[in-house]
Amino acid sequence: MSAILGILLGISAIILTSQLEGDPLLALFKVDAAVIVFGGSISALLVHAEWRSIVNAVKQASWLVKPPPTDTVKLIGDMYDWAGIMRSSSALALEDAADEVDDQFLKVGLGLIVAGQSYEEVRDVLYTLGDIEDRENGQGGEIWEAAGGYAPTIGVLGAVLGLIHVMLRLNHPDELGPGIATAFVATIYGVGAANLVFFPLGNRLKAIAGGRTTYREMATEGLLQLSKGTTNPMRLRERLENMLESRRRSGLDQETEAEGENVQDQKAG
Secondary structure, eight states: OHHHHHHHHHHHHHHHHHHHTTOOGGGGOOHHHHIIIIIHHHHHHHHHSOHHHHHHHHHHGGGGTSOOOOOHHHHHHHHHHHHHHHHHSOGGGGHHHHHHOOOHHHHHHHHHHHTTOOHHHHHHHHHHHHHHHHHHHHHHHHHHHHHHHHHHHHHHHHHHHHHHHHHTTTTOGGGHHHHHHHHHHHHHHHHHHIIIIIHHHHHHHHHHHHHHHHHHHHHHHHHHHHHTSOOOHHHHHHHHHHHHHHHHHHTSOGGGHHHHHHHHHHHHO
16 A cells, blocks of 8 residues: 555655646646657557456556465464364365365365365465566566656657657647647656556566566475375474575565564564
């Protein structure tokens, strides 16, 4: 939600500044400028990437409200509980957990364990699903950053087109001022969209995708240990905690840094 708040604050700051200068509110709202900048950006993206990738990037914007599961601290606790269930009963006892879990990756992994699949079979399926998820999750940030690169240039293009229109009407001096102002609105749209929305959104989605990768790697390790059927719950928890701490120390994933600190607090407690 903080990302959405940041976008709204940025747009509000621009509008407020314009109002403080005494400009009319409608001066910043030009349909033709919006068509050039956003229509042109979409056209460039269609050349840059496949339609499916663009649609996926738009869907990933919903991560600002509801990100994919990345709570590694909760995951470690769940793995500990599942290992205890398997040790006291059998793999079939995890069937209820497989039905209740929301994350599709965990659901598939637990389902394979309940079905009695071998370690090698579970490993192959999870690695394949992980590779697919990584590719799809990584596309969103790249697409939004690409849009951030195209938008300012297309905004300048819109300003130039507007100035051409003004030059063709030099015989109407009273229209020159408003015409030039309208032309530069396209530049505002391009630069503003890139630096207030596209680039920050791309970076945020990349960070979330990184957190998801860490979560999935730890889930994979936990599920593979569970698939052996003789996992000690305490050893499994220590293994995953060390894995998370190692990832945090290496600085590979900023999204899980706070979670790593939570793990240390729990260990100290």
